[in-house]
Amino acid sequence: MMNLRRRKIEERIFRFFMVTSTVIVLGSLLLIIGAVVVKSLPALKLSMITQTPKGGYYLGKEGGILNAIVGSLYLAGGATLLSFLLSLPIVVFLNVYAKKSSAFATWTRFSLDVLWGVPSIVYGAFGFIIMMFFGLRASLLAGIITVALLELPIMTRAMDEVVRLVPGSLKDASYSLGATKLETAFHVVVRQSLPGIMTAVLIALGRGIGDAASVIFTAGFTDNIPTSLLQPAATLPLAIFYQLGTPFPEVQQRAYASAAVLTLIILAISLGSRLLVGRFAKHRIK
Amino acid sequence: MRKKGIKKFAGVLIISLIILIGLSFGQNGQKNLTGKISISGAWALYPMGVKWQEEFQKIYPGVRIDVQAGGAGKGIADVLAGMVDFGMVSRDVHPAERDKGALPFAVTKDGVVATISDKNPFLNDILKKGISKARFIDIWITSKTTTWGQVLGTNEKAAVHVFTRSDACGAAETWAAFFGKRQEDLGGIGVYGDPGLADAIRRDALGIGYNNINFAYDAKTLRPISGLAIVPIDLDGNGKIDDRERVYGTRDDITGAIARNVYPSPPARDLYLVSKGKPSNPAAAEFLRWMLTDGQKFVPETGYIPLSKEKLSEGLAKIK
Amino acid sequence: MRLLKDLLARRLMLFLTAVPGLLVFLMLLGLVQKSRAILALKSFSQLLFSSSWHPLRGEFGLFPFLMGTLWVTVAAMIIAVPISLLTAVYLSEYAPRFVREFAKPMVDLLAGIPSVVYGVWGVLMVVPFVGKTLAPLFGAYSSGYCVLSGGVVLAIMIFPTIIHVSLEVFSTVPNELREASLSLGATQWETVKHVVLRKGLQGITAAVVLGLSRAFGETIAVLMVVGNVPKLPQSIFDPAYPLPALIANNYGEMMSIPLYDSALMLAALVLLVVVLFFNLAARFILVRAERKAE
Numbered sequence: 001m002m003n004l005r006r007r008k009i010e011e012r013i014f015r016f017f018m019v020t021s022t023v024i025v026l027g028s029l030l031l032i033i034g035a036v037v038v039k040s041l042p043a044l045k046l047s048m049i050t051q052t053p054k055g056g057y058y059l060g061k062e063g064g065i066l067n068a069i070v071g072s073l074y075l076a077g078g079a080t081l082l083s084f085l086l087s088l089p090i091v092v093f094l095n096v097y098a099k100k101s102s103a104f105a106t107w108t109r110f111s112l113d114v115l116w117g118v119p120s121i122v123y124g125a126f127g128f129i130i131m132m133f134f135g136l137r138a139s140l141l142a143g144i145i146t147v148a149l150l151e152l153p154i155m156t157r158a159m160d161e162v163v164r165l166v167p168g169s170l171k172d173a174s175y176s177l178g179a180t181k182l183e184t185a186f187h188v189v190v191r192q193s194l195p196g197i198m199t200a201v202l203i204a205l206g207r208g209i210g211d212a213a214s215v216i217f218t219a220g221f222t223d224n225i226p227t228s229l230l231q232p233a234a235t236l237p238l239a240i241f242y243q244l245g246t247p248f249p250e251v252q253q254r255a256y257a258s259a260a261v262l263t264l265i266i267l268a269i270s271l272g273s274r275l276l277v278g279r280f281a282k283h284r285i286k
Numbered sequence: 287m288r289k290k291g292i293k294k295f296a297g298v299l300i301i302s303l304i305i306l307i308g309l310s311f312g313q314n315g316q317k318n319l320t321g322k323i324s325i326s327g328a329w330a331l332y333p334m335g336v337k338w339q340e341e342f343q344k345i346y347p348g349v350r351i352d353v354q355a356g357g358a359g360k361g362i363a364d365v366l367a368g369m370v371d372f373g374m375v376s377r378d379v380h381p382a383e384r385d386k387g388a389l390p391f392a393v394t395k396d397g398v399v400a401t402i403s404d405k406n407p408f409l410n411d412i413l414k415k416g417i418s419k420a421r422f423i424d425i426w427i428t429s430k431t432t433t434w435g436q437v438l439g440t441n442e443k444a445a446v447h448v449f450t451r452s453d454a455c456g457a458a459e460t461w462a463a464f465f466g467k468r469q470e471d472l473g474g475i476g477v478y479g480d481p482g483l484a485d486a487i488r489r490d491a492l493g494i495g496y497n498n499i500n501f502a503y504d505a506k507t508l509r510p511i512s513g514l515a516i517v518p519i520d521l522d523g524n525g526k527i528d529d530r531e532r533v534y535g536t537r538d539d540i541t542g543a544i545a546r547n548v549y550p551s552p553p554a555r556d557l558y559l560v561s562k563g564k565p566s567n568p569a570a571a572e573f574l575r576w577m578l579t580d581g582q583k584f585v586p587e588t589g590y591i592p593l594s595k596e597k598l599s600e601g602l603a604k605i606k
Numbered sequence: 607m608r609l610l611k612d613l614l615a616r617r618l619m620l621f622l623t624a625v626p627g628l629l630v631f632l633m634l635l636g637l638v639q640k641s642r643a644i645l646a647l648k649s650f651s652q653l654l655f656s657s658s659w660h661p662l663r664g665e666f667g668l669f670p671f672l673m674g675t676l677w678v679t680v681a682a683m684i685i686a687v688p689i690s691l692l693t694a695v696y697l698s699e700y701a702p703r704f705v706r707e708f709a710k711p712m713v714d715l716l717a718g719i720p721s722v723v724y725g726v727w728g729v730l731m732v733v734p735f736v737g738k739t740l741a742p743l744f745g746a747y748s749s750g751y752c753v754l755s756g757g758v759v760l761a762i763m764i765f766p767t768i769i770h771v772s773l774e775v776f777s778t779v780p781n782e783l784r785e786a787s788l789s790l791g792a793t794q795w796e797t798v799k800h801v802v803l804r805k806g807l808q809g810i811t812a813a814v815v816l817g818l819s820r821a822f823g824e825t826i827a828v829l830m831v832v833g834n835v836p837k838l839p840q841s842i843f844d845p846a847y848p849l850p851a852l853i854a855n856n857y858g859e860m861m862s863i864p865l866y867d868s869a870l871m872l873a874a875l876v877l878l879v880v881v882l883f884f885n886l887a888a889r890f891i892l893v894r895a896e897r898k899a900e
Contacts, residue, residue: 137368
């Protein structure tokens with residue numbers, strides 16, 4: 001009986017810690033979002049998202065952050081696309097063509113793990129070296145390349161996790177029907193893991209659009225919406241950074257509003273991904 | 287017959303002269319100047335850069351100017367890497383940078399001031415006595431002064447909380463130059479960015495730091511921003527602040543003091559636009575030329591100090 | 607024809623798959639190349655273990671930065687791992703359905719907050735809290751810009767990583783095992799301890815490793831709250847200067863002081879090498895564990 005009591009007390013104690021931990025986690029979320037919203041309220045106007053900065057925006061005059069919103073969407077969109085064009089073939093190759101224990105596959109997966117852990121500032125520095133090598137100026141293109149490199153390991157790993165789960169039996173069934181590896185890859189494997197693939201893309205997109213260290217040296221900044229790949233592009237993380245760096249409280253409030261906008265965009269992406277996953281899950285074979 | 291010929295000839299000559307004169311006027315106007323200029327760099331120069339960008343684009347609507355901040359370090363790195371036309375730099379250019387092609391043009395002047403919280407318990411004493419350069423050195427360089435008592439010559443044991451800038455920047459270099467040193471010699475907790483440092487001071491009653499004038503004073507009220515007080519520099523080291531040294535009430539007071547050379551340089555300093563060699567972009571060259579001439583009239587209203595005629599003509603000579 | 611397509615596609619994909627491996631190689635090469643200048647003058651161990659950082663005097667001791675990175679990362683892990691695991695266990699094993707379904711997207715939302723916002727919030731709430739409330743409680747002085755603040759901000763950033771992966775791991779533990787344990791008279795907690803956690807140990811370790819990688823690589827948020835003083839921290843209330851912050855803060859001086867750019871590239875190289883070794887070690891341990899399980 002004593003033993004049971006002790007065990008029950010142990011259970012109670014841990015339960016208490018568990019609930020406390022959960023409260024801490026959810027509480028931090030509340031604190032962060034709350035602080036951002038409260039600080040941004042005075043600056044939340046429609047003009048923030050519909051206008052580009054007019055002269056002296058960073059000194060407190062009118063305008064908005066449309067340049068950064070569009071710039072970020074262009075940059076993260078382009079980078080995610082570029083990354084996707086690399087990730088998908090890599091994941092397909094690793095799971096359909098390569099032998100399970102081939103050294104090449106192991107080395108590649110290992111490299112991806114390493115790349116995953118590389119700090120984003122190192123990507124920024126590396127991107128800068130590449131830019132200097134090719135004589136590129138700070139531009140949308142340079143930013144896209146750098147962020148694509150940043151997103152590559154994130155997207156590839158997430159995709160790999162999902163595609164790996166496709167049962168071998170499914171692939172074998174396809175081969176036995178006479179399909180080539182390529183056809184199997186795209187008509188069976190990819191279709192089966194489509195929801196997971198889309199989630200992977202959206203996770204990488206979320207990371208890419210929110211990162212400042214990789215774009216600070218490479219994408220430049222401008223008050224205009226870029227009309228070509230070779231022009232510098234404003235990005236939301238940098239816009240937040242720069243607005244915070246001014247001495248004007250009105251502009252600092254706008255920094256919080258920009259942070260709210262960025263978080264909203266990422267939230268929309270993440271919600272959108274859940275919906276899409278739901279829809280495309282229909283195509284799966286259970 | 288000859289007379290008519292001469293008349294005709296004279297007439298053609300006069301007409302050609304008029305056309306030539308008219309054409310040369312047109313060249314001077316150049317309202318159709320087009321091009322792109324990109325500038326990045328010091329926060330200290332940013333408000334002035336933006337003002338100049340506005341006014342210049344009014345005159346030459348065909349020119350597109352991008353002004354970004356990001357710090358003096360970014361400005362120098364960008365211009366030497368060929369990424370921008372001009373880097374805004376709020377400190378002196380180092381020899382190693384000149385070797386890489388950096389060509390600085392002084393375009394205006396501002397300064398760095400020492401700051402404390404307006405909730406500092408010894409505020410009145412500090413404002414009366416000021417702090418001398420030697421004492422500042424003991425605070426930031428040698429760390430021999432660690433209590434407010436040592437600063438004020440009393441027995442107060444309260445510690446001095448020293449702050450500096452973590453990012454490589456002009457304000458820190460200039461403040462260190464006041465002591466004959468460099469940014470890396472400054473001690474204290476490193477905070478990122480001018481506003482970051484100002485915030486840290488506002489929140490710490492025992493803190494001491496430094497800021498660009500445009501970040502220490504409110505642009506609208508022209509008084510120190512709320513929460514901040516400016517530390518008067520005891521210039522003659524006599525242990526008190528005389529009328530001559532009391533120049534920190536409003537932004538105009540301090541800029542006036544800098545212009546009269548009452549406030550020393552450093553920590554007042556020239557602000558530079560740096561290009562890699564002579565500016566080859568014609569729009570950029572014209573922009574620079576304009577800044578050193580007509581552009582100077584916008585300097586005082588933006589909170590900066592205009593340069594002397596000699597410095598300006600030196601700069602103009604370098605463009606050619 | 608179809609076979610031809612297959613062959614072409616195979617070649618193309620093979621080529622592309624070589625990219626990550628190549629990339630790591632290129633990065634190593636590029637950074638080594640750029641670090642050569644400073645390695646020619648000072649030995650590697652001198653650079654790594656010297657505590658003197660005075661670039662203008664040609665002194666580039668990286669030791670304080672290595673330690674700074676270590677302190678902040680360890681602090682973050684000590685805070686994050688227990689909280690994340692406990693939360694994951696609660697959500698997976700104890701929480702009523704609606705709590706779980708509500709909490710999961712909330713946790714993912716934390717993951718989506720950009721690092722700049724974390725940094726800003728850190729300066730707003732964490733720094734004053736640590737400086738004015740926490741440190742005095744322990745009788746220490748802190749400006750608030752210190753290892754602990756960096757650790758707290760980082761920990762919150764990696765909560766979602768560890769929780770998300772742990773939740774997935776727990777969901778793969780078959781319910782039958784849980785039921786079997788309960789039917790033998792174990793309390794729910796004992797079931798968790800002896801069955802769920804044990805079964806999921808490998809996955810949990812992977813989750814923790816992932817969180818550690820993320821913590822190690824975060825630059826901006828930490829930079830804004832950690833104090834940036836190039837001295838060895840003596841306590842968690844002291845400021846620190848992690849390697850990524852060094853690179854981010856001084857990017858501008860790269861061109862200006864001789865050897866500075868080389869030193870910063872060396873710092874980046876050190877970061878890359880640490881990540882490499884860490885992954886090697888983690889993989890080695892995991893492979894060993896897999897073999898044991900068989």
